[in-house]
Amino acid sequence: MIDLREKQGPKRIAALAVCISILAALGAAPNQASAQETVSVRLKWLAQAQFAGLYVAKAKGYYTAEGLNLTINPGGPNLNAESLVASGADTFAVGGGTEASLASRDKKLPIVTLGMLHQRTPVVMVVLEDSPIQKIQDFKGKKITSFFTGLQHTVTAMLTNQGMSPSDYSLTAQAVSMTPFINRETDVAMVTLYNELNVLKARGVKVRIFAPDDYGVSVPRDSLITSEKMIAEKPKAVQGFMNATLRGWKYAIKNQSEALDIVMAAAPGLERGHQTLMLQEVGKLMLADTGTTEGLGALNMPRLKAAHDMLLNAKVLSGPVDFNTAFDLKFWNAVPAADKKM
Amino acid sequence: MRTGLGSQLAALIGLLVLWEVGVRVFGVAPHNMPTASAVFRDMAGNMDLIGRGVVRTLSETIIGFVIGATIGFVFGSAFAVSRTLERLLFPLFIVSQAIPVIAFGALVVMWLGNDIWSKVAIAAYLTAFPVTVNTCRGMQAVDPQRVALLRSFGAGPWALFWRLRVPYALPSIAAALKLGISLGLIGAIVGEWFGDTVGLGIMLLQAMYNENLPRMWALILVCGAIGILLYAAFEAIERRWIWWKQEI
Amino acid sequence: MDGPADSAAPPMLQLTNLSKTFDSGHGRLVALERIGIEIGCGEFVTVVGPSGCGKSTLFNILAGLAEPDTGAKILYNGEPRMAPELLGKVAFMPQRDLLLPWRRVVDNAILPLQVEGIPRAEALKRAQPLFVEFGLSGFERHYPQQLSGGMRQRVALMRTFLFERDLTLLDEPFGALDALTRSLMQRWLLDIWQRHQRTILFITHDVDEAIFLGDRVLVMTARPGRIKLVLDVPLARPRPPEMLTSPEFIALKRQVLAAIEEESIKSFQQVAEG
Numbered sequence: 001m002i003d004l005r006e007k008q009g010p011k012r013i014a015a016l017a018v019c020i021s022i023l024a025a026l027g028a029a030p031n032q033a034s035a036q037e038t039v040s041v042r043l044k045w046l047a048q049a050q051f052a053g054l055y056v057a058k059a060k061g062y063y064t065a066e067g068l069n070l071t072i073n074p075g076g077p078n079l080n081a082e083s084l085v086a087s088g089a090d091t092f093a094v095g096g097g098t099e100a101s102l103a104s105r106d107k108k109l110p111i112v113t114l115g116m117l118h119q120r121t122p123v124v125m126v127v128l129e130d131s132p133i134q135k136i137q138d139f140k141g142k143k144i145t146s147f148f149t150g151l152q153h154t155v156t157a158m159l160t161n162q163g164m165s166p167s168d169y170s171l172t173a174q175a176v177s178m179t180p181f182i183n184r185e186t187d188v189a190m191v192t193l194y195n196e197l198n199v200l201k202a203r204g205v206k207v208r209i210f211a212p213d214d215y216g217v218s219v220p221r222d223s224l225i226t227s228e229k230m231i232a233e234k235p236k237a238v239q240g241f242m243n244a245t246l247r248g249w250k251y252a253i254k255n256q257s258e259a260l261d262i263v264m265a266a267a268p269g270l271e272r273g274h275q276t277l278m279l280q281e282v283g284k285l286m287l288a289d290t291g292t293t294e295g296l297g298a299l300n301m302p303r304l305k306a307a308h309d310m311l312l313n314a315k316v317l318s319g320p321v322d323f324n325t326a327f328d329l330k331f332w333n334a335v336p337a338a339d340k341k342m
Numbered sequence: 343m344r345t346g347l348g349s350q351l352a353a354l355i356g357l358l359v360l361w362e363v364g365v366r367v368f369g370v371a372p373h374n375m376p377t378a379s380a381v382f383r384d385m386a387g388n389m390d391l392i393g394r395g396v397v398r399t400l401s402e403t404i405i406g407f408v409i410g411a412t413i414g415f416v417f418g419s420a421f422a423v424s425r426t427l428e429r430l431l432f433p434l435f436i437v438s439q440a441i442p443v444i445a446f447g448a449l450v451v452m453w454l455g456n457d458i459w460s461k462v463a464i465a466a467y468l469t470a471f472p473v474t475v476n477t478c479r480g481m482q483a484v485d486p487q488r489v490a491l492l493r494s495f496g497a498g499p500w501a502l503f504w505r506l507r508v509p510y511a512l513p514s515i516a517a518a519l520k521l522g523i524s525l526g527l528i529g530a531i532v533g534e535w536f537g538d539t540v541g542l543g544i545m546l547l548q549a550m551y552n553e554n555l556p557r558m559w560a561l562i563l564v565c566g567a568i569g570i571l572l573y574a575a576f577e578a579i580e581r582r583w584i585w586w587k588q589e590i
Numbered sequence: 591m592d593g594p595a596d597s598a599a600p601p602m603l604q605l606t607n608l609s610k611t612f613d614s615g616h617g618r619l620v621a622l623e624r625i626g627i628e629i630g631c632g633e634f635v636t637v638v639g640p641s642g643c644g645k646s647t648l649f650n651i652l653a654g655l656a657e658p659d660t661g662a663k664i665l666y667n668g669e670p671r672m673a674p675e676l677l678g679k680v681a682f683m684p685q686r687d688l689l690l691p692w693r694r695v696v697d698n699a700i701l702p703l704q705v706e707g708i709p710r711a712e713a714l715k716r717a718q719p720l721f722v723e724f725g726l727s728g729f730e731r732h733y734p735q736q737l738s739g740g741m742r743q744r745v746a747l748m749r750t751f752l753f754e755r756d757l758t759l760l761d762e763p764f765g766a767l768d769a770l771t772r773s774l775m776q777r778w779l780l781d782i783w784q785r786h787q788r789t790i791l792f793i794t795h796d797v798d799e800a801i802f803l804g805d806r807v808l809v810m811t812a813r814p815g816r817i818k819l820v821l822d823v824p825l826a827r828p829r830p831p832e833m834l835t836s837p838e839f840i841a842l843k844r845q846v847l848a849a850i851e852e853e854s855i856k857s858f859q860q861v862a863e864g
Contacts, residue, residue: 042537046537046539073455073537074537074538075537076547077535078447079451083448084452087452089451089452179373179374195551199553203373203553267539267548268539268540269395269544271552485688487688491688493655493677494678495701495705505701505705586692
């Protein structure tokens with residue numbers, strides 16, 4: 001297909017390869033930072049507005065001001081933030097949330113949760129607007145899909161609260177795409193308030209929402225975590241991370257357009273319209289309940305305890321988790337009110 | 343070659359027209375299958391973005407390929423020359439291939455972090471195996487009579503290696519390189535799924551989770567085009583410089 | 591330089607008591623048994639025998655590629671040598687041309703020189719005058735696959751001649767060629783030999799070829815391979831093609847054929863009895 005018979009062809013290719021290698025090597029050379037603590041934070045997912053606060057804190061130099069030379073490592077479908085922090089590959093992480101934190105402790109991973117970003121369950125169940133399902137009792141005998149990342153227990157708990165047993169409905173794993181739901185292959189689907197719900201809206205699909213929080217189940221998500229070792233050895237860095245991260249979030253929620261500029265610069269493949277909606281929803285989740293009364297990232301202990309009992313009940317946890325070691329409130333408490341209160 | 347290119351181009355255009363007409367005539371919903379024109383509109387409107395992704399992913403692929411091919415050549419040669427080494431280490435190479443890239447990728451991220459080198463490592467890992475096997479097999483297949491002839495000229499192991507074994511194995515190595523560059527591209531794309539902000543792999547994920555189908559198809563076409571071009575480049579190199587067959 | 595060398599000079603190659611036994615799964619196979627040969631400097635000696643008489647084994651030993659059984663004595667230029675010491679000392683041309691397909695004709699021809707460490711430019715300079723003589727001029731830049739069988743064989747011969755050693759071993763070099771090409775090549779080889787004054791040991795299973803080319807013909811027996819007959823060929827050189835039908839030639843041929851015949855019958859009986 002390409003004619004490389006011209007004499008110089010392969011030499012040029014070789015030269016190009018060498019150039020690319022050199023450029024890459026230069027690009028990969030670590031930045032020299034003076035007397036700063038080098039740390040990293042692993043995101044639970046790809047770079048997007050869901051993590052705007054961290055990108056803002058980084059861009060605005062909040063981490064540097066706290067003496068941290070921080071790298072933000074995006075996650076992906078194949079990575080587990082909790083394991084990466086437990087192994088020491090990353091210092092901090094925006095982890096999965098309540099279930100992931102408790103499950104890690106249950107598996108004896110030395111993970112400590114420092115704060116919780118989404119104060120309410122960030123996922124809701126949806127049905128098409130013209131569906132005969134009007135109230136939650138109508139879920140009986142229906143086909144329900146859910147992300148099987150631990151969130152299926154939230155669904156089960158929510159329906160158990162309404163007097164339904166797992167044999168009353170079918171609950172299966174949900175694909176990435178919302179298309180099966182739109183094509184009515186399933187009756188009830190799960191969406192995150194900040195992503196899939198916006199995808200549906202963008203497609204003009206009208207839905208009715210059933211939020212777990214309205215049915216007595218609340219599972220706060222997007223945890224800020226670190227390792228026990230880090231807390232023992234470098235508490236100052238941990239405090240700095242908390243201060244800067246919450247400060248960054250406060251700025252991002254107040255200045256959403258600027259925050260989006262920063263996120264878009266970090267991950268240029270994103271679609272701005274979609275990210276705008278994402279940041280709005282994430283902001284709402286963060287300011288809900290204790291997010292406003294106590295401050296951003298607050299650990300709502302009664303709510304966490306309730307979620308713990310639900311997971312224990314569902315036998316997801318092999319036994320009760322010791323909250324004194326799983327959660328450490330002192331760092332959040334020490335964050336200046338000006339950085340966490342809106 | 344010219345007529346071949348012409349007819350291939352015609353077939354490609356025919357396929358695109360068929361796609362466009364098919365989607366329109368059968369009224370396929372855009373969230374199931376976008377039209378070709380929508381895909382190309384998305385592509386044209388995002389040239390910068392896609393271009394940046396191409397540069398990144400292509401760099402990962404090529405660097406990974408070069409490293410993987412070098413490793414494959416060195417180990418393949420060592421295995422061909424020394425039976426002991428082959429018996430000792432070759433099983434490890436085979437076992438390594440049984441590790442799914444997903445598991446291996448998570449390890450690589452722990453070891454190498456999130457910059458370009460973790461993707462390079464995965465691309466290299468996928469490239470190295472076929473090159474090792476074909477280098478080793480190609481060199482082991484060397485005609486013993488030709489070895490005897492060169493020895494009768496007083497050739498030592500070094501001269502035998504460079505003047506006979508390497509050229510003798512080249513056609514089989516070249517076949518592995520063609521496979522390796524394609525695997526390298528896959529490795530680079532999959533590697534980006536372990537966390538990054540630029541590259542075609544990450545853009546594919548973003549498009550998938552945002553259900554941006556025109557973008558997804560645009561990226562699939564771009565990845566396909568890169569794969570075909572890399573393969574064709576190696577095919578051309580092979581046809582021009584490595585045309586002899588082993589069995590002569 | 592015709593005929594045996596001056597008897598005062600030591601023979602170029604002297605083999606005494608050379609045997610070679612292969613141990614296979616089924617038992618021992620004696621390929622060569624107590625071979626004794628003397629070849630003088632500049633001599634053209636041909637070896638003829640039935641297939642399986644160990645001719646190629648003998649050549650492999652002389653080229654240093656195989657070891658004889660203990661007890662063998664090889665004197666090369668009057669000095670005792672172990673077989674591996676002969677590697678790189680003898681110009682060896684096996685039956686197949688074994689040209690390297692990725693090398694052009696010229697690069698195939700200079701391969702032994704390059705292996706010796708002679709730079710390519712220097713090797714090319716040495717090869718240049720030989721192309722005309724070997725009928726290859728104009729084909730220097732061709733690849734082996736582009737050549738006929740006869741031409742490929744000439745490239746292989748040229749490669750052997752460029753590797754200037756005291757002894758040249760040729761193993762049925764014309765075996766695969768058609769009769770006409772073959773007889774042309776034979777006369778051409780004699781021509782080259784006389785001009786370059788090389789010592790040649792030449793294997794063939796063609797009796798005419800053996801007598802036409804050789805100063806001496808060695809007839810070998812099959813399993814175990816032994817020297818059955820050593821026959822001097824007193825025919826004058828240069829030898830024209832008509833010589834093949836001369837009474838002297840026919841008389842020599844009869845002697846060789848008789849020796850071979852006797853061997854064939856013996857081995858046939860062995861097979862029948864066994």
